[in-house]
Amino acid sequence: MTYLAKPKFHHPALPKNALGYTHRDYEGAVSTLCAGCGHDSITAAIIQACFELAIEPHRVAKISGIGCSSKTPTYMLGNSHGFNSVHGRMPSILTGANLANRDLIYLGISGDGDSASIGLGQFAHCLRRGVNMVYIVENNGVYGLTKGQFSATADRGSKSKRGFINTDNSIDLVAMALQLGASFVARSFSGDKQQLVPIIKAAIAHRGAAFIDVISPCVAFNNHVGSTKSFDFVREHNEAVNRLDFISTRMPIEISYEPGTVEIVEQHDGSKLALRKLAADYDVHDRTAALGFLQQHAAKGQIVTGLLYVEKDAKDLHAHLRTVDKPLNALDEKDLCPGEKALEAINASLR
Amino acid sequence: MKNTDIAAPDYFHKVIDCQWACPAHTPVPEYIRLIAARRYSDAYMINWWSNVFPGILGRTCDRPCEPACRRMRVETEPVAICRLKRVAADYKDDIRARLPKPAARKNGRRIALVGGGPASLTVARDLAPLGYHCVIFDQDPQAGGMIRTQIPKFRLPDSVIDEECGYILDLGVEFRGGQRIDSMKALLAEGWDAVFVGCGAPRGRDLDIPGRREAAAHIHIGIDWLSSISFGHVNAIGRRVVVLGGGNTAMDCCRSARRLGGEEVHVVVRSGFDEMKASPWEKEDAMHEGIPIHNYLVPKHFTHDNGRLTGVTFEKVKAEYDSRGRRRLVPSGEPDQHFPCDDVLVAIGQENAFPWIERDIGIEFDQWGMPKVDPRTMASTHPKVFFGGDAAFGPKNIIWAVAHGHEAAISIDKLLNGEDINDRPAPAVEMISQKMGIHEWSYKNEVVLDQRYKVPLRDKVVALKDIKAEVELGFDETLAFQEAGRCLNCDVQTVFTSSLCIECDACVDICPMDCITFTQNGDEAELRGRLNAPATNLSQDLYVQDGLKTGRVMVKDEDVCLHCGLCAERCPTGAWDMQKFLLEMTYAGNSCRPQRRSAA
Numbered sequence: 034m035t036y037l038a039k040p041k042f043h044h045p046a047l048p049k050n051a052l053g054y055t056h057r058d059y060e061g062a063v064s065t066l067c068a069g070c071g072h073d074s075i076t077a078a079i080i081q082a083c084f085e086l087a088i089e090p091h092r093v094a095k096i097s098g099i100g101c102s103s104k105t106p107t108y109m110l111g112n113s114h115g116f117n118s119v120h121g122r123m124p125s126i127l128t129g130a131n132l133a134n135r136d137l138i139y140l141g142i143s144g145d146g147d148s149a150s151i152g153l154g155q156f157a158h159c160l161r162r163g164v165n166m167v168y169i170v171e172n173n174g175v176y177g178l179t180k181g182q183f184s185a186t187a188d189r190g191s192k193s194k195r196g197f198i199n200t201d202n203s204i205d206l207v208a209m210a211l212q213l214g215a216s217f218v219a220r221s222f223s224g225d226k227q228q229l230v231p232i233i234k235a236a237i238a239h240r241g242a243a244f245i246d247v248i249s250p251c252v253a254f255n256n257h258v259g260s261t262k263s264f265d266f267v268r269e270h271n272e273a274v275n276r277l278d279f280i281s282t283r284m285p286i287e288i289s290y291e292p293g294t295v296e297i298v299e300q301h302d303g304s305k306l307a308l309r310k311l312a313a314d315y316d317v318h319d320r321t322a323a324l325g326f327l328q329q330h331a332a333k334g335q336i337v338t339g340l341l342y343v344e345k346d347a348k349d350l351h352a353h354l355r356t357v358d359k360p361l362n363a364l365d366e367k368d369l370c371p372g373e374k375a376l377e378a379i380n381a382s383l384r
Numbered sequence: 385m386k387n388t389d390i391a392a393p394d395y396f397h398k399v400i401d402c403q404w405a406c407p408a409h410t411p412v413p414e415y416i417r418l419i420a421a422r423r424y425s426d427a428y429m430i431n432w433w434s435n436v437f438p439g440i441l442g443r444t445c446d447r448p449c450e451p452a453c454r455r456m457r458v459e460t461e462p463v464a465i466c467r468l469k470r471v472a473a474d475y476k477d478d479i480r481a482r483l484p485k486p487a488a489r490k491n492g493r494r495i496a497l498v499g500g501g502p503a504s505l506t507v508a509r510d511l512a513p514l515g516y517h518c519v520i521f522d523q524d525p526q527a528g529g530m531i532r533t534q535i536p537k538f539r540l541p542d543s544v545i546d547e548e549c550g551y552i553l554d555l556g557v558e559f560r561g562g563q564r565i566d567s568m569k570a571l572l573a574e575g576w577d578a579v580f581v582g583c584g585a586p587r588g589r590d591l592d593i594p595g596r597r598e599a600a601a602h603i604h605i606g607i608d609w610l611s612s613i614s615f616g617h618v619n620a621i622g623r624r625v626v627v628l629g630g631g632n633t634a635m636d637c638c639r640s641a642r643r644l645g646g647e648e649v650h651v652v653v654r655s656g657f658d659e660m661k662a663s664p665w666e667k668e669d670a671m672h673e674g675i676p677i678h679n680y681l682v683p684k685h686f687t688h689d690n691g692r693l694t695g696v697t698f699e700k701v702k703a704e705y706d707s708r709g710r711r712r713l714v715p716s717g718e719p720d721q722h723f724p725c726d727d728v729l730v731a732i733g734q735e736n737a738f739p740w741i742e743r744d745i746g747i748e749f750d751q752w753g754m755p756k757v758d759p760r761t762m763a764s765t766h767p768k769v770f771f772g773g774d775a776a777f778g779p780k781n782i783i784w785a786v787a788h789g790h791e792a793a794i795s796i797d798k799l800l801n802g803e804d805i806n807d808r809p810a811p812a813v814e815m816i817s818q819k820m821g822i823h824e825w826s827y828k829n830e831v832v833l834d835q836r837y838k839v840p841l842r843d844k845v846v847a848l849k850d851i852k853a854e855v856e857l858g859f860d861e862t863l864a865f866q867e868a869g870r871c872l873n874c875d876v877q878t879v880f881t882s883s884l885c886i887e888c889d890a891c892v893d894i895c896p897m898d899c900i901t902f903t904q905n906g907d908e909a910e911l912r913g914r915l916n917a918p919a920t921n922l923s924q925d926l927y928v929q930d931g932l933k934t935g936r937v938m939v940k941d942e943d944v945c946l947h948c949g950l951c952a953e954r955c956p957t958g959a960w961d962m963q964k965f966l967l968e969m970t971y972a973g974n975s976c977r978p979q980r981r982s983a984a
């Protein structure tokens with residue numbers, strides 16, 4: 034929590050993006066989260082990703098539920114659309130908004146409590162429908178806002194700040210997302226922006242349901258010894274399968290890679306993901322293998338991070354439902370009232 | 385890069401750009417905060433200890449601090465450091481009780497000081513309270529040197545000079561006015577324990593071109609003419625005046641001429657307007673008073689008629705640069721330009737002259753006739769003789785004269801205590817955390833965009849009628865408070881403790897200036913290029929600390945840090961703290977004794 038306003042001053046040599054904005058132009062109100070909260074770093078990573086992609090802020094809709102994590106949309110992209118919904122209901126609001134206006138970039142920001150506890154059902158259905166969005170869970174293993182109760186992602190055997198041991202099994206949202214058909218699945222860490230920023234950029238460029246689980250230590254209630262979501266624990270047990278460079282359609286590939294070390298994945302919009310493999314046999318296109326890999330490492334107490342799965346020819350909800358190409362607010366009277374003949378044709382098809 | 389040693393007194397001192405740039409190292413942000421708190425007397429005393437002449441300097445200082453001000457690197461205009469100093473002097477209470485007392489017991493040592501300008505006065509101020517018997521000789525009747533004889537009264541009233549020279553003379557310093565020293569040999573023979581030469585650079589350069597002798601009656605050497613005004617010998621000048629030269633003296637000459645009957649006053653300089661030696665604000669003041677400045681004109685000859693000056697003819701030139709970037713002025717080929725006038729003031733430079741120092745008494749001079757002086761100790765080649773002010777290295781300014789004076793006083797004190805004058809103890813340093821509570825800091829850290837406030841001026845018509853009417857009225861208390869709020873408190877330092885850092889990035893994310901980076905170490909040049917914002921200002925240091933769990937280093941670019949304290953406010957572990965750095969300069973007396981407590 035900070036009472037000071039962040040000064041308007043910025044570094045005189047700040048780089049500008051194609052729109053002429055600096056990264057400061059993508060900020061929101063000053064954060065009221067605890068000093069040192071991992072969520073603030075994720076906010077900074079989203080800001081950096083949107084800046085680097087030169088996204089027009091008014092083309093973004095930030096939608097969230099309830100929790101410290103769900104408060105963060107206020108602290109980013111001050112000139113975007115936003116909706117702070119009720120606890121666990123971000124996915125349905127996002128789905129609705131997306132159906133109404135398919136032209137916006139949808140950022141769903143949620144917490145582990147918001148998505149894995151109260152909102153588990155919403156989480157599941159939104160992913161299985163393939164809503165075109167970036168769904169980010171800021172995962173700290175606790176209900177931060179309500180003072181640190183274990184959430185459903187807390188590992189069995191991990192210790193709360195007051196000394197209780199969690200006896201429930203944990204939900205691995207990444208594993209669920211893979212199973213539910215998300216077409217882009219990644220895990221990262223709030224303390225590693227070099228990994229996180231390119232993943233967010235790639236997810237924004239992805240058409241389809243992109244899910245990112247970001248481990249984000251709660252410095253107030255879950256950063257002690259015995260926690261499996263603390264800075265120290267995550268740093269010690271982090272197993273990155275790959276490192277990603279995001280190459281947008283505008284950029285030529287300048288970076289030269291040693292042959293065999295890098296896999297280039299092309300996305301539907303022409304952007305490319307250059308994946309530097311760290312785990313030699315890991316295949317980002319194999320959903321079932323990914324699930325197995327995750328579980329083997331989880332059993333060893335390791336946290337697998339990186340881009341874990343991406344579907345080459347992903348399709349989204351609009352494609353499945355064969356909706357109109359235009360956002361609903363762009364349809365004029367002629368589109369909406371196609372006339373008697375059209376109505377008759379429809380009625381006839383239903384007889 | 386190696387870990388930054390923040391215990392070295394210079395490290396954080398350099399971060400306080402103004403204090404570092406000030407030759408006397410005045411603790412600027414400290415006194416500005418006191419002004420904002422309306423503690424004018426405290427602000428005055430801080431200045432008095434450092435720069436001896438706060439009221440005088442608050443009106444006249446060359447202000448090397450202002451171009452250095454951090455505010456210039458993040459906004460456009462520096463804090464009005466100099467004019468805030470005047471505020472302290474204007475609004476203080478009677479501070480005489482807070483000044484040192486004349487020494488209760490003299491130590492039996494006698495020091496002769498030649499010249500009664502700021503350099504000698506500073507030496508005397510530092511030494512007299514220690515018991516030294518200081519005797520100042522000046523050919524002029526009153527103390528102050530060029531402060532009194534050259535600087536026009538409309539910039540610096542006599543009352544301010546009297547007050548601040550008085551504080552020094554009241555310390556038991558003996559001032560022998562009207563007494564010129566004509567022989568150093570004779571002076572040394574009088575058995576002084578040490579001699580300080582603060583005789584300034586008293587000779588104005590002349591311009592020997594055709595017509596100079598014939599029209600001599602109306603061609604005046606600038607500094608002689610200004611001192612004649614100050615002594616009351618001159619009180620009028622012709623209607624049309626040409627001032628030759630582009631330095632401070634030229635600016636004072638033209639503005640004085642405007643007040644003594646000069647209606648059409650023109651300043652003419654050889655080189656370009658931007659290369660003039662006068663400070664930008666001096667040029668502005670002159671132009672504000674309706675004085676045009678003409679450039680790229682080289683004086684060719686004075687025109688005259690029957691021994692009466694009629695004008696000056698100039699050759700038009702242009703600047704040309706050779707392959708090594710050196711500038712040359714070459715004729716532009718255009719016809720000569722003639723400026724008709726009644727008087728000419730020649731203000732093309734000042735020179736040193738030491739006709740009274742014999743060359744065979746152990747004081748060595750160089751090929752340009754300047755004494756050989758050690759810039760650290762101010763010692764000459766004669767063990768008992770020290771130089772300072774304009775006499776040491778040629779004409780500079782008041783604040784340099786003061787800085788020299790402090791150093792010379794230390795040397796004299798050490799010499800007469802049997803110590804090595806080359807052993808100069810480092811200044812003492814104190815660091816105090818400014819944290820008062822979770823979100824409370826003991827300084828105003830809300831940084832806002834705010835343009836520099838203008839000092840109110842006396843109405844031009846009124847000001848031009850009276851050469852003694854001070855033009856600048858000084859900030860009132862409200863303006864002073866607002867201007868003081870622009871100071872970024874660069875003395876409140878960001879201090880980092882690696883062992884506390886959990887590498888959460890909170891400081892990196894909040895820093896408005898992108899100053900902080902956690903990254904792999906590297907050598908400086910390479911590291912500078914890959915920070916969150918490239919650190920291109922090589923005159924500003926990188927603060928590097930290792931000892932982090934991930935093996936990375938914390939690198940902070942000091943260049944554009946606003947000292948807003950947001951990093952410390954956001955750090956969950958207190959790894960960043962905002963600590964006030966107070967530098968205690970070494971002066972003559974206890975603080976310059978050897979084996980003093982170490983810095984920090």
Ligand SMILES: Cc1cc2nc3c(=O)[nH]c(=O)nc-3n(C[C@H](O)[C@H](O)[C@H](O)COP(=O)(O)OP(=O)(O)OC[C@H]3O[C@@H](n4cnc5c(N)ncnc54)[C@H](O)[C@@H]3O)c2cc1C
Binds near residue numbers: 522534566740774783
């Ligand atoms: C026109 C003009 C305007 C200036 N304006 C400014 C300004 O605005 N701000 C600024 O910082 N600086 C200004 N300066 C420069 C400043 O005045 C000098 O740098 C400063 O006064 C030097 O101090 P000093 O102690 O070395 O010697 P001075 O101030 O020059 O004093 C030397 C004294 O020694 C006396 N003296 C010399 N020889 C002998 C002798 N043999 N025996 C006895 N007495 C002797 C002289 O009469 C004089 O009083 C200005 C200079 C001029 C000429």
Ligand SMILES: Cc1ncc(C[n+]2csc(CCOP(=O)(O)OP(=O)(O)O)c2C)c(N)n1
Binds near residue numbers: 145146148175
């Ligand atoms: C319907 C409903 N039930 C319960 C709550 C109380 N509540 C507020 S935040 C929260 C948990 C938030 O946890 P998480 O999503 O992990 O966010 P964090 O604060 O950890 O970032 C709960 C249970 C609520 N606001 N609304």
Ligand code: SF4
Binds near residue numbers: 067177
């Ligand atoms: S309680 Fe935890 S999650 Fe919430 S703001 Fe504080 S550190 Fe962040």
Ligand code: SF4
Binds near residue numbers: 945946952
């Ligand atoms: S004080 Fe800290 S947050 Fe503020 S500009 Fe300096 S480094 Fe950045």
Ligand code: SF4
Binds near residue numbers: 889890
């Ligand atoms: S905020 Fe504090 S603990 Fe966090 S990275 Fe910065 S210095 Fe380290």
Ligand SMILES: [Mg+2]
Binds near residue numbers: 100145173174175177
């Ligand atoms: Mg949580």
